[in-house]
Amino acid sequence: MKEVGGFxxxxxxxPLESLKQYxxxxxxFPMLIEAALSVxxxxxxxxxxxxxxxxxxNRCLYYNQSEWWRESVGYCLKCDGDICIATQGKKACFSELVSDxxxxxxxxxxxxxxIDLDGARRVKLEDIYTGDGVKPRNLPETAIVTAILLPLDRGFSTSYFKLRQRESLEFTSLTxxxxxxKTGKLKIALSGVDPKPVVVVGKKDDDPEGLIKKAIKGARAIDNDMYTRKYRREMIGVYLRRGLEKL
Ligand SMILES: Cc1cc2nc3c(=O)[nH]c(=O)nc-3n(C[C@H](O)[C@H](O)[C@H](O)COP(=O)(O)OP(=O)(O)OC[C@H]3O[C@@H](n4cnc5c(N)ncnc54)[C@H](O)[C@@H]3O)c2cc1C
Ligand code: SF4
Known part of the structure; x- marks a missing residue:
């Protein structure tokens, strides 16, 4: 861990467990520790x-199953099939990004x-996600991720929520x-409700309901999770309202 040009x-x-020692x-960036400890x-x-x-x-209730289960229900786009079973026929995969x-x-x-065969590069983290549940990231197979960089001295105030059935051990249904x-820039990011992160950028004085509406609209959640699509979309509003109020 080191400082590099303001990052x-x-x-x-x-390891996720050791982030808290720094x-x-x-x-x-205490929110990173909160997130890591929720994994x-x-x-x-x-x-x-x-x-x-x-x-x-990415995960989906219809994909993270045994071969026996898949054989009886049928194969889907993410596993040898040609339709999405969760949506009963769509030609796109909506398996969810579940990174916390x-x-x-x-x-x-x-x-x-x-680092890949073309050399080393740095990109915004959100730019590596494609939104296609079959191939959720645009990194070449030869790519090695060497580091994550966070901007220093931004004075972040943060809010973090994770929806899951058990607190002890569970993938997210919505993070x-x-x-x-400190400049008033506000950024919302969600996982668990779309194949890629849902990102909404605004300012401190923006209408919270407008930001929440954008986030819910951006989330292409389907019924492929332990919780229903309707419930998870409602929970986006609940969490964001709580978080924005706190900030
Ligand atoms: C029981 C269980 C519960 C879990 N719960 C959660 C949870 O609550 N939240 C959550 O976010 N995740 C969860 N996970 C998923 C996973 O374990 C974590 O996301 C974990 O952080 C993955 O880290 P890893 O180092 O084990 O990566 P791996 O699982 O080993 O790797 C993940 C992928 O990234 C590739 N990869 C890894 N490192 C690099 C690198 N440096 N460069 C290029 N490619 C790389 C691997 O090839 C692989 O394709 C869970 C997993 C299990 C088994
Ligand atoms: S969203 Fe559809 S295509 Fe993707 S893993 Fe689930 S069932 Fe398969």
Whole structure:
């Protein structure tokens, strides 16, 4: 971990559990620690890396099943089939991005450092997600993520929420992260409700209901989760209202 040109550079192999030991993260980006500690269970967080978490595979109730289950129900776009079973026939996959750290990082304007055959580059984290549930990221197969970078001295105030059935160990059904910086820039990022992060950028004095409406409209949630699409969309409003009020 080091400072690079106004950013805190966190190595991609940093385990989620160890992020909390760094003073710079505790003071400047506590939301990242909150997000990391909401992932899985303690054993998992000791080995799970930050780089791996932003790259973790999209999920869907109809995809994360056994071969026996899939054979009886039928195959889908993400697994040898030619339709989406969850939507009963659509030609697109809506498996959900379930990373819990990605929305926290994106809300705080994180960048990702990648090395592939063309060399090293840095891009905004949200730009690696395609929105296509079959191939959710646009990184080449040869790409290695080397670091995540967060901008220093932005004075973020933040709010973070995760909807899940069990607090102890559960993938997200909706993660909502909001960051307000000292210039008044407000950024909302959601996971669990779309194949890619839903991102809404605004300003401190914007009408909260307008921002919430944009976030709900951007979330292409379908009924492929433990909670219904309707409930998760309603919960976007609940979490964002609470978070914006707090900020
Ligand atoms: C029981 C269980 C519960 C879980 N709960 C949650 C949860 O609540 N929230 C959540 O967000 N995730 C959850 N996960 C998913 C996953 O374990 C975490 O996202 C974890 O952070 C992944 O990190 P990893 O280092 O193990 O990556 P891996 O799972 O090893 O890798 C993920 C993907 O990224 C690629 N990859 C990893 N590192 C790099 C790199 N540096 N460069 C290029 N490619 C790379 C791998 O090839 C793979 O395709 C859960 C998983 C399990 C098994
Ligand atoms: S959203 Fe549709 S295509 Fe994608 S994994 Fe689920 S059932 Fe398959």
């Amino acid at each position: 805190l550079r966190i190595g991609a192999l940093e 003073e710079e993260i505790r003071t400047e 899985g269970a303690p054993l998992l967080r000791k080995t799970a890396t930050l780089g791996g978490n932003v790259l973790c595979e 750290t990605a929305p926290a990082l994106i809300a705080m304007d994180a960048e990702i450092e990648v 909502a992260a909001i960051a307000l910086d």
